[in-house]
Amino acid sequence: MATSYGTPALRVNGKGMCRLRTDPDALVVRVLDLADREALLRGNPRVYFSTPHYDGYPYVLVRLDRVGRRELAELLEDAWRIRAPKRLVAAFDSRQGAGGAA
Numbered sequence: 001m002a003t004s005y006g007t008p009a010l011r012v013n014g015k016g017m018c019r020l021r022t023d024p025d026a027l028v029v030r031v032l033d034l035a036d037r038e039a040l041l042r043g044n045p046r047v048y049f050s051t052p053h054y055d056g057y058p059y060v061l062v063r064l065d066r067v068g069r070r071e072l073a074e075l076l077e078d079a080w081r082i083r084a085p086k087r088l089v090a091a092f093d094s095r096q097g098a099g100g101a102a
Contacts (some may be wrong), residue, residue, distance in 0.1 A: 010076075013088075017079035026061040027072075030079040033058050047071075 002009045002016075009019035016027045026049070031037050040048040040060050047066045054061070059090055062075065 010080075012080055012083045013085050015083040017083045018076065021061065023062070024061075027064055028054075028059055028061055029075050030082055031058050031060055031075075032078065032082060 003010045004016055004019040005021075007020040007022065010017050015045055015060070016025055016030065020026075021028050031040065037050075037058050037060050041050060048060045049063070050059075050061055062072070064072070067075075084092075
């Protein structure tokens with residue numbers, strides 16, 4: 001846990017994966033690439049949006065009051081996987097395969 005731009009943020013390996021944002025209120029989440037970003041923005045504009053500040057960057061803004069719990073969990077896991085070291089992801093995956101909890 002950390003802060004970014006004065007708001008709560010999550011980091012892995014020193015890299016930001018998400019942060020809360022105000023004006024407008026939303027969660028800023030790292031996505032795989034610009035194609036993934038565009039797919040989310042076009043696929044569900046009720047939940048996902050952006051601002052000019054994020055143009056050209058693989059981040060989306062998520063309306064927390066409109067996103068489902070499972071979908072949010074997937075977004076956060078994906079953001080973590082993008083930023084985490086490969087050895088950490090492999091260890092996580094091996095625990096999951098063995099029936100362990102994260």
